[in-house]
Amino acid sequence: MFLRTTLLLLTSLCTITLRSSAQSLRIRLQDKQAQPVIGATLRLTDPADTTRHLYELTDTLGLATFQATTGKTYWLRATSVGFIPLQKVVQAGPKALTFRMDPENIMLQGVSVTAARPLVKQEDDKTIVDPEPIAATSTSAYEIMEKTPGVFLDPDGNVYLSSTNPATIYINGREQKLSASDMASILKSLPPNSISRIEILRTPSARYDASGSGGIVNIVLKKGVNIGLTGSVNAGVNQGRFGNQFAGVNINSMRNGRTAYLNLNFTNRNSYEQIQTNRRFSPDSVLRQDAYTTTPGQVLYVGYGLGFAPSRRWDINFDGRFSWNQANAEATNANQISRVSTGRLIADNLNTVDNRNRILSFNQGFTTSLKLDTVGSELTTDVSYGFIGTRGVQDFSTRYIQPEGQTTVGDGSFTNQRHLIAAQVDLKYKLTPDLTLETGAKTTVQLFTSDAAYFNVVGQTRLPSRARTNQYDYHENINAAYVQVSKPFGAFLLKGGVRLENTNMDGRQYVPADTTFKIRRTDLFPYVFLSRKLVEIAGYELRSYLVYRRSITRPAYEYLNPFAQYVDQYLYQAGNPSLRPQFTENFEANISVEDRPLFAIGRNYTTDIFTSVVYQDPANRSIAYRTYDNLGTNRETYFRVLGVIPPVGRYFFLASAQYNYNDYMGTYENQPLRFQRGSWSFFTFHSYKIDKRSTATLNAFFRTRGQLQFYELSNFGALNLSVNRKFMQDKLLVTLTANDLLFTNYYQFALQQGSVQANGLRRNDTRRFGLTVRYNFGMRKREERTNMFNVDTPTQ
Known part of the structure; x- marks a missing residue:
């Protein structure tokens, strides 16, 4: 009742304020024959705050209306298919302009149009990466992430923006x-050509969950936003020690204000890890261990x-x-x-494990958007349900070579299911033309169950294995x-907010023993963002940003279960x-x-890390155990720098570097x-237009003195090449394509903490050569060209 009353009061206040402080700015667009230009996109920008824009579409009379301050000057940009973009400086007044x-003079047919789009750009507190130049050399979204500047994936699948905490992964927000x-x-x-953009939020605002201590990576999938019917058919192969094959089709449609898309893809893959x-x-x-694993699998993906x-x-969307993954x-x-x-061999044995898993995942979302006025006020809702279920069987054995002993064998099966239900509502309201309120609420419910039954075979008898059998449930509500x-x-833009989160976690293990736990806590997380225009050089605006954020990382059930x-x-x-x-x-x-x-410089200060x-x-020094522990505090200082050479004729060049320095202070084994360590990460991208139909690209990364928690890594990197026509x-x-051409994407590691001293080598099947074929059909909307930071890429 209180929330409803508050929203009504805010709505009334906003309506009164807007009516009293804003007037209409009307823009009419016509062609050479004085006929209205229908469906043109207009963008209105306030020169005093170039980070915020207003958008409108022209109606059947070629007319678009903005709420603007009378007598104030704005920048106008208008675009429409088949017309040259229009840019004007306009002044709001009572008469329509x-x-x-x-x-x-370009005929649009069922072709792919080359367009210049920014590879990397900054929007307030997030960095946006266009994956298009990288998608051509990749077979999945996972490979695109591996090649994305500023992102590092460890071999276990964690995504890092810094070297301390893994980032939180979002899909479609x-x-x-x-x-x-x-x-x-x-x-x-996820097929590589299903991704529209990748949003990197190192310091997300109060609108996002506070659990992203390592930042957020939001993967935005393509939707049916093109005019008419468009699509593509694609297929490809690549070969390393093992081979991958994939094929798929994408269909997009927009007619009479209705959009639809369908994405089908099948992948047969194999790889190895040593x-x-x-x-x-x-x-x-x-103890010397040499583990070699192959991972064959098939994936069927459907997006709609x-x-x-x-x-x-x-605006209503259903996606x-x-x-289905056979892994x-x-x-x-x-x-x-x-x-x-002495070098004398004391013991020698061989373990073998055969896993056969079937993974089914499903995610369904329903979103609505209601424009409350013409100055940017909006009410959005998002309800989603996600499911991932795994069924697997495992056969294992140990053969004792020295001293010779009887081979032990066993088997097991397991199932786990994870349900995630999320609902949120967000309100963005323009209290005045230059004062914006954002507020909202969200609830998530996660249910996770796991049941694993393992057996050891002694002679002809299968006996339950207490060392491996377990059964537990986990419930989470935030x-x-x-x-x-x-x-x-004036020249500053200030954004500040606070987020309140209530956490409820319940875990219970039934087998082999009860390890029930409950967590109840409520926390506040402030956020402050400040930007300012610094100077304009050669027509390009330099702007500075300052950001502060507090966040939390909660231990998941598997981190808490003592079994x-x-x-x-x-x-x-x-x-x-x-x-x-x-x-x-x-x-x-x-x-x-x-x-x-x-350029960016920052510091993360983490307590109870x-x-x-x-x-x-x-009790037995030959046995080690892996667990999780609060070790104290960590100060991570970092800076990033990015430089480009604007497209000069046929050539474009981009390079970036990031330095991270970590300083841990606390206790380890009492x-x-x-622990102090600094590491560098470098990324570069080159594009050379051979002729009108052929382009060569090169992208590479290099990481020196890498760090993965307390593991010290050797230098490693990868060089990827591609040529398309x-x-x-x-x-x-x-x-x-040629991925990891020099086969340098592997590392040596060392761990020297407390009583544990270890070192080793980890490598994967990363050097691959491939061929991809894509056929585009349908009509395309011509992309816009922007400024010197753009690179020519073929649209899909």
């Missing part, structure tokens, strides 16, 4: 709340959506994704224990509300029921030019801990 749009392995499976099922580890048991004994606008104020894994692990002083306001003050899970006879893992959530405060300052990021740690079993009136695009 009429402009003529000149035709563009919705948090997925999946484990790293499940999220990696989803990303590998991990070699040396771990000291004592000063004179070492419908959208319609019953009126100019309403979903479905994937297998065949692993062998050779284990040898030797004396360091309720949130936020409010934030933004207002320009010991068997990995092999030398390693097990267990949760920590006393694990506390960690809080992070982030401060960042950055500079951009024409919304393109140039928890991370994966490895301890030696005090001993004082001080268009045929058949530019409808057919053929691309040749």
